[in-house]
Amino acid sequence: MTMHEALPVHSQFTRPVNFSGHWLWGAAPAFNADPIGALMAAARMGRIVRLRFFNASAYLLREPEDVKHVLVDNHRAYHKGYGLQALKPILGEGLLTSEPPLHTRQRRMIQPAFHRQRIAAYADIITRSAEDHLATWQDGARLDLHEELMRLTMVIVARCLFDVDVSREAAQVGRAITDLIQMFDFNRIGPLGQLIDRLDLRKQRERNRRLQVLDDLIYTMIRTRRAEGIDHGDLLSTIVLAQDEEAPSIADRHMSERLARDEVLTLFIAGHETTAIALTWTFYLLAQYPEVEAKLHAEVDALLGDPRHPRRRLSWHDLPALEYTRRVFAEAMRLYPPAWATGRLAVANDEIGGVSIEKGASVLISPYVTHRLEHLWPEPERFEPDRFAPEEEHLRPKFAYFPFGGGPRRCIGEPFAWMEGQLLLAAIAHRYQLQVAPGYVAELDPQITLRPRHGMPVILKQRNKARVPEG
Numbered sequence: 523m524t525m526h527e528a529l530p531v532h533s534q535f536t537r538p539v540n541f542s543g544h545w546l547w548g549a550a551p552a553f554n555a556d557p558i559g560a561l562m563a564a565a566r567m568g569r570i571v572r573l574r575f576f577n578a579s580a581y582l583l584r585e586p587e588d589v590k591h592v593l594v595d596n597h598r599a600y601h602k603g604y605g606l607q608a609l610k611p612i613l614g615e616g617l618l619t620s621e622p623p624l625h626t627r628q629r630r631m632i633q634p635a636f637h638r639q640r641i642a643a644y645a646d647i648i649t650r651s652a653e654d655h656l657a658t659w660q661d662g663a664r665l666d667l668h669e670e671l672m673r674l675t676m677v678i679v680a681r682c683l684f685d686v687d688v689s690r691e692a693a694q695v696g697r698a699i700t701d702l703i704q705m706f707d708f709n710r711i712g713p714l715g716q717l718i719d720r721l722d723l724r725k726q727r728e729r730n731r732r733l734q735v736l737d738d739l740i741y742t743m744i745r746t747r748r749a750e751g752i753d754h755g756d757l758l759s760t761i762v763l764a765q766d767e768e769a770p771s772i773a774d775r776h777m778s779e780r781l782a783r784d785e786v787l788t789l790f791i792a793g794h795e796t797t798a799i800a801l802t803w804t805f806y807l808l809a810q811y812p813e814v815e816a817k818l819h820a821e822v823d824a825l826l827g828d829p830r831h832p833r834r835r836l837s838w839h840d841l842p843a844l845e846y847t848r849r850v851f852a853e854a855m856r857l858y859p860p861a862w863a864t865g866r867l868a869v870a871n872d873e874i875g876g877v878s879i880e881k882g883a884s885v886l887i888s889p890y891v892t893h894r895l896e897h898l899w900p901e902p903e904r905f906e907p908d909r910f911a912p913e914e915e916h917l918r919p920k921f922a923y924f925p926f927g928g929g930p931r932r933c934i935g936e937p938f939a940w941m942e943g944q945l946l947l948a949a950i951a952h953r954y955q956l957q958v959a960p961g962y963v964a965e966l967d968p969q970i971t972l973r974p975r976h977g978m979p980v981i982l983k984q985r986n987k988a989r990v991p992e993g
């Protein structure tokens with residue numbers, strides 16, 4: 523794993539530093555070859571760094587107040603950047619990719635799906651799915667943790683979205699989406715990448731065919747639900763039955779079928795890979811820090827008893843007692859935030875810290891970078907969950923930590939993700955100690971999400987009280 527030099531302390535100035543790069547391509551080759559290395563190198567140069575990609579400018583921000591400016595204080599001056607726009611052919615006008623006023627309306631209609639009582643009901647689905655999945659694991663087995671967690675989180679989001687009774691269709695949708703994601707070349711981001719993509723006609727046809735299969739499945743589910751008119755208590759019911767009380771006429775109150783499809787697909791895609799990645803890196807870090815792992819085991823054992831004879835399954839009510847588990851998950855997302863960078867496009871002229879941001883320029887923000895600022899995070903590369911002890915947390919400025927973004931585009935699934943992360947981490951750590959396979963060297967694969975390149979091979983060690991904790 524690459525260790526980075528610490529980032530310098532916040533300097534006050536009003537002119538951007540230029541990251542020149544190649545005379546013609548600018549920073550593009552450096553970012554193509556090693557996106558995270560280039561990002562860290564650029565961030566080390568100053569508070570606001572102007573990057574040139576061909577003839578387009580992008581400003582890299584790293585300080586919490588600048589991040590807050592873009593995401594909260596002056597969010598109206600920005601739209602989603604090229605990276606997320608590249609997902610529009612699949613996700614349409616879903617929450618992740620749409621813009622106001624449509625986004626504002628859709629968010630209002632979908633928000634109830636993430637209210638506290640709804641989330642509590644999903645906890646049971648999560649712990650039951652974890653139990654089913656862990657029943658397929660065996661002491662001494664070697665497996666790809668990233669792949670396993672992707673499968674588990676996909677089953678969970680499918681059950682929470684579509685209700686367990688339709689798990690056959692949910693599995694079909696899951697498979698169709700996986701195929702589609704694999705077809706998507708996430709390196710083709712930005713206007714040029716999108717143009718190249720459009721010229722590849724064979725790929726376009728294949729992608730459209732698969733999208734059609736997926737659409738048929740989703741539209742059938744939406745129509746069946748709408749005809750039934752019954753609330754199943756899942757996400758699909760919220761979307762299908764949602765009514766916009768502020769709509770100008772009764773006819774406009776329901777979400778159109780097309781928008782319902784876009785939202786279902788968005789929640790399905792945004793709702794599993796990020797959590798799977800966060801947990802994969804969490805177990806990777808635990809394997810390097812046995813003293814942290816021992817404290818985590820002590821917490822889950824105190825709650826559930828001897829791993830050989832667990833007293834019961836975890837539930838929503840256990841979350842307050844899983845405090846150290848929460849800190850571990852939070853600290854892993856500090857070091858390896860699944861959504862490692864996000865871009866915005868200035869739709870109006872703006873000014874950040876005295877620097878003019880011209881309309882049409884891009885702005886880049888990266889939790890990966892900000893989460894390593896030394897004046898906010900001493901010894902930034904060290905994995906130390908107690909940084910998230912409540913008395914420490916409130917000492918840091920807002921946006922020193924933002925794995926879920928912020929402002930009106932903050933992750934809608936955040937409460938779900940925290941609960942899922944805590945419950946899955948505790949359920950797995952209670953039963954197994956995960957050892958990273960000998961000789962494995964983790965490498966970052968920064969696509970839209972921060973995946974481990976070549977997966978994450980681990981060896982399972984069933985825990986029993988007599989031999990834990992192991993170093």
Ligand code: HEM
Pocket residue numbers: 602606617618619629788789792793794796797800859860861864865924925926927928930931932933934935936938939
């Ligand atoms: C550890 C897990 C997760 C992480 C790190 C994460 C991260 C993020 C981030 C950073 C954004 C904002 C992107 C931007 O501003 O450009 C976002 C948006 C979003 N996320 Fe998550 N997410 C996670 C889990 C989930 C889950 C479980 C769901 C759904 C069940 C979900 C659904 C969404 C949606 C729909 C949006 C768009 C929100 C909007 O713009 O209104 N995410 N997520």
